[in-house]
Amino acid sequence: MSTAVEQSMGVERVQSLALKGISELPAHFVRSESERPENSKAVEGIKVPVISLSQPNKDVLVHEISKACSEWGFFALTDHGVSQSLFDQLRYVGEEFFKLSAEEKERHANDFSSGKVEGYGTKLVKNNDEKLEWVDYYFHLIEVTEEYTKEVLRVNYRILELLSEGLGLEEKSSLKNKLGGDEIELEMKINMYPPCPQPQLVLGVEPHTDMSALTIIVPNDVLGLQVWKDGNWIAVDYFPDALYVHVGDQIEVLSNGKYKSVLHRSLVNKERTRMSWAVFSTPPHEAVIGPLSSLVNDQTPSKYSTKTYGEYRYRKINRLPQ
Numbered sequence: 001m002s003t004a005v006e007q008s009m010g011v012e013r014v015q016s017l018a019l020k021g022i023s024e025l026p027a028h029f030v031r032s033e034s035e036r037p038e039n040s041k042a043v044e045g046i047k048v049p050v051i052s053l054s055q056p057n058k059d060v061l062v063h064e065i066s067k068a069c070s071e072w073g074f075f076a077l078t079d080h081g082v083s084q085s086l087f088d089q090l091r092y093v094g095e096e097f098f099k100l101s102a103e104e105k106e107r108h109a110n111d112f113s114s115g116k117v118e119g120y121g122t123k124l125v126k127n128n129d130e131k132l133e134w135v136d137y138y139f140h141l142i143e144v145t146e147e148y149t150k151e152v153l154r155v156n157y158r159i160l161e162l163l164s165e166g167l168g169l170e171e172k173s174s175l176k177n178k179l180g181g182d183e184i185e186l187e188m189k190i191n192m193y194p195p196c197p198q199p200q201l202v203l204g205v206e207p208h209t210d211m212s213a214l215t216i217i218v219p220n221d222v223l224g225l226q227v228w229k230d231g232n233w234i235a236v237d238y239f240p241d242a243l244y245v246h247v248g249d250q251i252e253v254l255s256n257g258k259y260k261s262v263l264h265r266s267l268v269n270k271e272r273t274r275m276s277w278a279v280f281s282t283p284p285h286e287a288v289i290g291p292l293s294s295l296v297n298d299q300t301p302s303k304y305s306t307k308t309y310g311e312y313r314y315r316k317i318n319r320l321p322q
């Protein structure tokens with residue numbers, strides 16, 4: 001998620017700007033030379049890990065997932081059991097929202113100044129040096145389709161079990177329990193990146209790691225997601241039925257850095273609208289998160305401080321050191 005302070009009043013939505021048919025971007029979208037996609041291209045020939053959740057050999061599955069989360073903090077998950085019709089429903093809900101008239105969408109707008117973080121939004125800048133992102137979004141505690149919520153939770157819990165085993169923890173529910181057990185919360189952000197006249201100069205979502213435990217994304221078929229690995233951006237291919245799993249900051253902290261919270265960004269397209277449906281699983285605000293004691297010893301001292309998720313979130317949003 002973007003961490004900049006945002007608000008809803010008096011913002012020009014990216015979707016309405018795109019509809020004006022401009023050929024040149026307003027300056028506040030144009031990135032510095034080094035940030036521009038044209039000057040920070042993804043390297044060719046490297047592919048992100050793709051893992052089948054139906055892998056019959058459990059040890060192989062644990063190995064594949066923990067390797068992907070240690071080396072990448074990211075993988076595409078296939079054979080996860082979420083049905084095609086559920087994907088279709090999810091996509092329908094988001095697409096229909098962005099087809100509403102501007103007035104109707106504004107009725108759902110967020111308003112950071114009054115503490116309403118849920119709703120329809122666009123990034124706002126804190127100062128003149130900051131750049132805008134080429135995206136509008138709809139952010140909410142998930143209730144889009146109850147069925148999808150259940151399915152995402154099921155997949156989350158399964159991944160947490162496999163990650164616990166990969167850490168050599170005795171209890172396979174260790175990570176889930178530390179994250180609040182059945183109190184784990186899901187938040188959904190539907191991103192809509194309209195066609196952009198100069199995609200080589202802008203970012204859809206700027207580089208960031210997620211403050212969640214895990215994030216599960218379903219994109220449409222327009223490419224744009226890139227993940228950072230070993231000093232390079234790697235473009236993520238489109239896998240029609242896959243869930244794109246990102247390790248977030250809370251898993252990095254709990255695993256004392258064994259699993260990496262993946263730095264990622266998204267680019268936009270000149271002709272086509274890109275969309276993505278991200279579900280962030282987060283601990284409740286009062287959950288205390290720090291490196292698991294069984295992973296800390298003289299050889300591997302604690303790399304992170306322990307604090308409540310609420311405090312972590314406050315610090316991340318306000319760009320304070322953790």
Ligand SMILES: O=C(O)CCC(=O)C(=O)O
Nearest residue numbers: 001002191205225266276
């Ligand atoms: O659109 C994507 O694929 C990534 C979106 C993202 O990282 C975010 O919304 O935080």
